[in-house]
Amino acid sequence: xxxxxxxxxxxxxxxxxxxxxxxxxxxxxxxxxxxxxxxxxxxxxxxxxxxxxxxxxxxxxxxxxxxxxxx
Amino acid sequence: xxxxxxxxxxxxxxxxxxxxxxxxxxxxxxxxxxxxxxxxxxxxxxxxxxxxxxxxxxxxxxxxxxxxxxxxxxxxxxxxxxxxxxxxxxxxxxxxxxxxxxxxxxxxxxxxxxxxxxxxxxxxxxxxxxxxxxxxxxxxxxxxxxxxxxxxxxxxxxxxxxxxxxxxxxxxxxxxxxxxxxxxxxxxxxxxxxxxxxxxxxxxxxxxxxxxxxxxxxxxxxxxxxxxxxxxxxxxxxxxxxxxxxxxxxxxxxxxxxxxxxxxxxxxx
Numbered sequence: 001x002x003x004x005x006x007x008x009x010x011x012x013x014x015x016x017x018x019x020x021x022x023x024x025x026x027x028x029x030x031x032x033x034x035x036x037x038x039x040x041x042x043x044x045x046x047x048x049x050x051x052x053x054x055x056x057x058x059x060x061x062x063x064x065x066x067x068x069x070x071x
Numbered sequence: 072x073x074x075x076x077x078x079x080x081x082x083x084x085x086x087x088x089x090x091x092x093x094x095x096x097x098x099x100x101x102x103x104x105x106x107x108x109x110x111x112x113x114x115x116x117x118x119x120x121x122x123x124x125x126x127x128x129x130x131x132x133x134x135x136x137x138x139x140x141x142x143x144x145x146x147x148x149x150x151x152x153x154x155x156x157x158x159x160x161x162x163x164x165x166x167x168x169x170x171x172x173x174x175x176x177x178x179x180x181x182x183x184x185x186x187x188x189x190x191x192x193x194x195x196x197x198x199x200x201x202x203x204x205x206x207x208x209x210x211x212x213x214x215x216x217x218x219x220x221x222x223x224x225x226x227x228x229x230x231x232x233x234x235x236x237x238x239x240x241x242x243x244x245x246x247x248x249x250x251x252x253x254x255x256x257x258x259x260x261x262x263x264x265x266x267x268x269x270x271x272x273x274x275x276x277x278x279x280x281x282x283x284x285x286x287x288x289x290x291x292x293x294x295x296x297x298x299x300x301x302x303x304x305x306x307x308x309x310x311x312x313x314x315x316x317x318x319x320x321x322x323x324x325x326x327x328x329x330x331x332x333x334x335x336x337x338x339x340x
Contacts, residue, residue, distance in 0.1 A: 008305055032251055033250050035245055035246045035247070040309070040310060042245070044314075045247075060307045062245050062294060063226075063229070064203065064224070064246060065224030065225060065229060065230070065231050066200075066201050066203060066224055066226060
């Protein structure tokens with residue numbers, strides 16, 4: 001087990017774990033509407049399968065949000 | 072510099088009393104020119120507070136007319152305004168609140184043909200739009216023109232905002248390109264709690280006033296997000312991305328792009 005931080009909250013995870021798997025584990029409904037940072041660095045979408053997480057990593061999910069002036 | 076009249080000293084007394092603002096800060100506010108893109112859920116509270124604060128010139132961009140379904144959150148528009156252009160409805164309220172404010176109205180859509188022209192006439196831009204093609208357009212135009220702006224987005228019970236100054240992280244540093252058309256619901260499809268627009272819009276208005284008065288720390292290089300269900304606010308640190316296609320080390324975007332919009336987002340009046 002390892003501890004990582006997702007959007008500021010600690011999560012116990014089993015390694016090895018890549019970003020795509022973390023997204024699945026966190027039930028992100030539409031992965032195409034999320035942008036990901038690992039340790040405050042932007043993670044390219046086509047690298048999500050290759051980026052392995054480690055103990056203490058911080059991961060941020062940034063969601064697309066529209067809103068405002070309704071059309 | 073502006074010499075404040077007695078009436079203005081009274082009107083803005085609660086700003087002038089603030090040590091960080093004072094007469095000098097109020098004069099900066101009164102010399103400021105702000106463009107508000109979208110006279111809707113976010114543009115409404117932004118425009119109302121900026122007008123009350125005495126921003127010298129406010130530009131409003133919106134091609135739409137007021138719809139009954141807007142009134143649940145777009146508090147600058149009243150029941151009697153249904154059917155009239157949003158920019159006209161908003162202008163009337165701004166001038167009723169504060170006749171000192173000069174209002175420019177642009178009853179048109181912002182696109183690659185007019186964005187730089189319009190933006191260049193203002194000192195600070197507020198993104199109060201609902202759709203990703205225009206959010207990227209505003210970001211790109213502001214970065215190209217070296218203009219600061221406030222980004223805002225709301226959905227259901229959530230809001231997010233950041234402030235960009237030249238050299239700080241831009242929208243593309245965080246979100247490379249618009250999501251596939253139709254992938255992300257907008258408020259018109261997913262709904263939004265009306266007061267969320269007020270929460271987010273007033274943060275954007277406060278950031279605008281902080282920018283002009285130089286007070287405090289702006290929301291640069293961080294994305295503020297909140298969930299109104301739990302009232303948890305979260306600051307996510309972000310940084311300029313070296314590989315950013317717009318502001319990175321080897322930019323590839325050198326012109327404004329009109330992205331396709333999901334068909335279901337298009338006007339339905």
